[in-house]
Amino acid sequence: MSSTFARLTENDAVKAALANIDARQQCMVDMVLEWSRVNSGSRNLAGLDEMEKKVLDAFKVLEPEVELIDLDDGEAVNEAGELVTIKNGRTIRLFKRPGANRRVLMTGHTDTVFAKDHKFQEPVWLDGDTINGPGVADMKGGILVILNALRAFEETPLAEHVGWEILLSPDEETGSLASAKILADRAKAADIGLTYEPALADGTLAGARKGSGNYTLVVRGKAAHAGREFHNGRNAVVALSSMVTALASLTGEREEMTVNPAVIRGGVAPNVVPDMAWCRFNVRLKEPEHAEYFERKVGEIVATWDGVDGYSVTLHGGINRPPKALSDANIMLMEAIKACGGELGIKVDYVPTGGCCEGNNLAAAGLPNVDTLGVRGGMIHSADEFVCVDSFKERAKLSALILMAFASGQLDDVIKAKG
Numbered sequence: 001m002s003s004t005f006a007r008l009t010e011n012d013a014v015k016a017a018l019a020n021i022d023a024r025q026q027c028m029v030d031m032v033l034e035w036s037r038v039n040s041g042s043r044n045l046a047g048l049d050e051m052e053k054k055v056l057d058a059f060k061v062l063e064p065e066v067e068l069i070d071l072d073d074g075e076a077v078n079e080a081g082e083l084v085t086i087k088n089g090r091t092i093r094l095f096k097r098p099g100a101n102r103r104v105l106m107t108g109h110t111d112t113v114f115a116k117d118h119k120f121q122e123p124v125w126l127d128g129d130t131i132n133g134p135g136v137a138d139m140k141g142g143i144l145v146i147l148n149a150l151r152a153f154e155e156t157p158l159a160e161h162v163g164w165e166i167l168l169s170p171d172e173e174t175g176s177l178a179s180a181k182i183l184a185d186r187a188k189a190a191d192i193g194l195t196y197e198p199a200l201a202d203g204t205l206a207g208a209r210k211g212s213g214n215y216t217l218v219v220r221g222k223a224a225h226a227g228r229e230f231h232n233g234r235n236a237v238v239a240l241s242s243m244v245t246a247l248a249s250l251t252g253e254r255e256e257m258t259v260n261p262a263v264i265r266g267g268v269a270p271n272v273v274p275d276m277a278w279c280r281f282n283v284r285l286k287e288p289e290h291a292e293y294f295e296r297k298v299g300e301i302v303a304t305w306d307g308v309d310g311y312s313v314t315l316h317g318g319i320n321r322p323p324k325a326l327s328d329a330n331i332m333l334m335e336a337i338k339a340c341g342g343e344l345g346i347k348v349d350y351v352p353t354g355g356c357c358e359g360n361n362l363a364a365a366g367l368p369n370v371d372t373l374g375v376r377g378g379m380i381h382s383a384d385e386f387v388c389v390d391s392f393k394e395r396a397k398l399s400a401l402i403l404m405a406f407a408s409g410q411l412d413d414v415i416k417a418k419g
Contacts, residue, residue, distance in 0.1 A: 008404055009343050017152040021396045024151070028144045028392040029131075031058065035140040036123040036133035042111040042174045048089035051110045055092060055143060055168060062150055064094040064166075071171065071178035077216040077316050079265060081278045088178045089170030093186075100163030102406060102415070105190035105367065106150075107183065107358045108142050108197075108374075109172030113381050120383040129389045136387040137377025142196030143168065144392060145374050149399035158407035165190065172358060175214055175320040183358055184365040191415045192333055192406065193362040193369030194399065198377040200351075201388060205372040207334065207350035209324035209360055210256070211285040215298070215317035216278055217243060219266075222310050223275035233273030234310040237266040240277040243313075246301045247281055254293055256286040258354075283319075284354050291319045321360040329368040329417035336411050337370055340401045346394060368418055373399055 008014055040051040056066065071088035078084045092110070112135040114120050123133025135141075146166060153159050167186055169179035176183065187193060199205050219240045224233030244261045251259045259281060266277025283294055298315065306313040326334075334350055341348035359371025376391035405411055 008401065008408065013156045014404060017155040018397050018400060020155060021148055021152050021393050021400065024148055025393045028148060028396070029389055032136050032141050032144055032387065032392075033123050033131070033133070036131075036136050037121070039114065039116045039118075039121060040111055040135065040170075041113065041115040041118070042171055043086070044116045045087060045089055047116060048110055048170045052090070052092060055110065058147055059094055059166075062094070062096065062147075062154060064096050067093040067095075069093055069182060074178055075316070077218060077278060077280075081218045081220070081276050083316065091170065091179050091182055092168040093165065095163070095165040097160070097163040098165070100161060102161060103163040103165065103190045104403065104406060105165050105167065105186055105193045105362070106146050107167045107169070107193065107195045107362070108139050108146060109169045109358070110143070111170050111173050112138070113173045126386060130386050131389060132384065132386045134385065137198040137375055137385055138380040139196055139198060139374050141377065141387045141392065142198060142374025145395045145399060146196055148392070148396035149403060152396065152400040153403040153407075156404060158404050161407040162403060164403070169358070175212075176358060176361060177320055180320065180361055183361040187362045187365035187367040190367055191418065192411060193359070193367045193371075194373050194402065195357060195359045195362065195369055195371035196374035197357045197359070197372045198374045198380060198387070199372045199391075199395070201376050201378040203347060203376055203391075204349050204351055205370060206353045206355070206359070208326050208352040209356050209371075210354045211288070211291065211319060211323035211360060212321045212356045213283045213285075213291070213294075213317065213319035214280070215283070215315060216280050217247075217302070218278045218314045218316070219243070219276070219305065220312045221275050222273070224273040226271045226273055230273060234275070235273050236277040236311070237274045239305055239311050240264070240266060240279055243301050243305060244279055244281075247298070250294065250297055253297070254285070254287070254290040256284075256354075257290055257294065258284045285319070285323055288323050288325070291322070295319070321356040322364040324356070324360045324363040327363075327368060327417075329414050329419075330363065332414045332417055333368045333411065334370055336405065336414065337398075337402055340405055341398055344394075344397055344401060346398055366418070368414055
């Protein structure tokens with residue numbers, strides 16, 4: 001396989017296209033700095049709109065067809081334990097040659113985890129090759145890799161053999177709850193998937209991924225004076241504490257399953273028996289069949305308290321990303337990408353991870369995919385997030401060569417194995 005890729009990189013048109021990526025390195029750096037200064041936290045709709053405009057302007061050079069997809073409203077439990085409606089942004093869909101025989105779906109997201117009132121808003125240089133800034137790695141840098149890989153690809157005659165489609169979601173950092181059905185639908189129209197979450201700082205990519213679910217458990221009891229009428233009250237905090245202990249005990253009940261009770265609220269004052277308390281918790285699952293076991297056990301915990309002795313319990317949420325197991329087709333795609341890296345002198349290795357992303361959604365829809373093809377970086381989801389600047393051109397070249405190999409038929413075995 002590698003010898004075939006070698007012939008590709010020796011092609012004059014391919015060499016010229018890859019060299020042009022080098023020439024755009026500074027442009028990529030300048031643009032990630034500009035984009036990083038735009039706060040596009042998942043709930044900042046104005047910031048997401050601004051990011052959308054910048055992305056559409058940058059991608060004009062590819063002359064894609066454009067569809068902007070308004071996402072359905074979602075639901076969330078607020079601080080008062082009430083279910084409220086939340087507004088979502090919209091998915092950007094860019095595509096070209098949708099009728100081609102070979103089709104690739106490239107996905108990413110415009111949102112970050114940093115709210116507009118978060119202290120982390122400005123990018124700064126840490127040294128000559130490292131920028132610290134919101135979204136520089138996760139994943140405004142990844143969007144720039146997509147753009148520049150496609151620019152190089154479109155400069156070659158190989159491009160006419162591939163239909164490409166890009167989905168950029170505004171809600172990935174909150175679980176892709178509203179965009180999940182779009183990801184699943186478009187995955188069915190593609191042969192392979194490429195997703196642009198950041199690679200690790202050393203270039204390692206993610207392989208198998210755990211699944212994930214987010215929940216909120218709300219307990220309602222009865223308020224009472226803690227001195228005069230203590231026994232007339234029903235302490236929601238005490239009941240919730242018992243349930244949280246039961247939830248935490250599920251960790252390890254199935255291989256590598258973890259349950260993380262993470263945020264708890266309840267009560268108003270020490271002299272009042274609290275009538276409401278809630279807990280947000282997350283579960284990580286290694287195998288798809290573990291989801292049924294987990295949900296059954298959570299149901300038993302809720303049933304133990306709901307409607308008993310004056311308490312009521314409601315559970316919100318669910319498994320939003322199934323585990324990403326590696327199919328034969330997915331393993332073949334991973335090996336092909338490893339070979340592409342070898343031709344460019346880029347070492348590609350894979351490790352399983354407990355994290356999850358849109359790659360989980362694509363795999364659940366049957367699409368073989370590799371989901372950490374973005375820039376090299378680290379400390380994501382924190383104010384220490386950084387990107388390795390030299391990885392812009394490096395990772396854009398890698399994706400460009402993957403697309404060229406796909407176009408020239410060198411990934412057809414992946415398509416056959418997908419079925």
